[in-house]
Amino acid sequence: MLIGYARISTILQNADLQHDTLSLAGCEKIFTDKISGTVTERPALTKVKEILRRGDTLVVWRLDRLGRSLKDLIDWMNYLESEGIALKSLQESIDTSTATGKLVFHIFASMAEFERNLIKERTMAGLSAARARGRVGGRPKKMNEDKRKLAVRLYNEKHHSIDAICEMMGISKPTLYSYVKSESRNLEIN
Known part of the structure; x- marks a missing residue:
């Protein structure tokens, strides 16, 4: 079963474009949240998670409708993969039910991990340089x-x-x- 998920950030926005595209893609059910992507608790997305079953495909208009960060998307992908559910993003032409779609998604995940490791290395180098100059860092003590x-x-x-x-x-x-x-x-x- 193809299950669609749409999200708009504000009440002033209109989800018609996403609904039309998801319907044309063959989604039998479409759930919509009218909430910012930064909000963790999204009622319609929670409902989608409850009804998805092994062999289903979660269809989104764009990946950013599902998660605001690459970490969110990777978490979703890991969850879907463990449950035997595919992910299809219409705008990015990603379909994890195919080998190529999985490869593209895992390339994104690898790049995200690489970026996190670079940030960690730069942070550690910066802290080492600061310590070498006598700066300790951290919050100052509240009391002497x-x-x-x-x-x-x-x-x-x-x-x-x-x-x-x-x-x-x-x-x-x-x-x-x-x-x-x-x-x-x-x-x-x-």
Whole structure:
């Protein structure tokens, strides 16, 4: 069964072009979301996922109707492939029910992975260069060392509740626990 999915970003847009094209492609059912592609929860797309069965083909007008990023598309492709469902994009002429269509899609996926690895390498090189110049990075500590030690001392004395200590010091529980853990590591080292 061919199942169509259309998406328009705003209520002011019209999905007629996508509907007409999906109908001409032979879609028996067409589901439409009127929502931005950046929104994760799309009711019509969720419904499509529920009704798709092994051997079906999900048909979209363009790939960007299905996912906003290449990662989204790859996630969808992996899901569809694992369920035995093909993907067909009419504008890009991609049909993963064919060997050529799968190849084209996997080339896109490989390029996306390559791009992610390049970004990671550049980021690591930038951080190394910054460290070599004495920059540490990260968010600055909320409290100076004396206040951190006071918070840990109050915690260890057990005269105040965790909530009271956090309120007095103006910190969250995870921050307090982080200070306590850090202080205990410092004691072990010394």
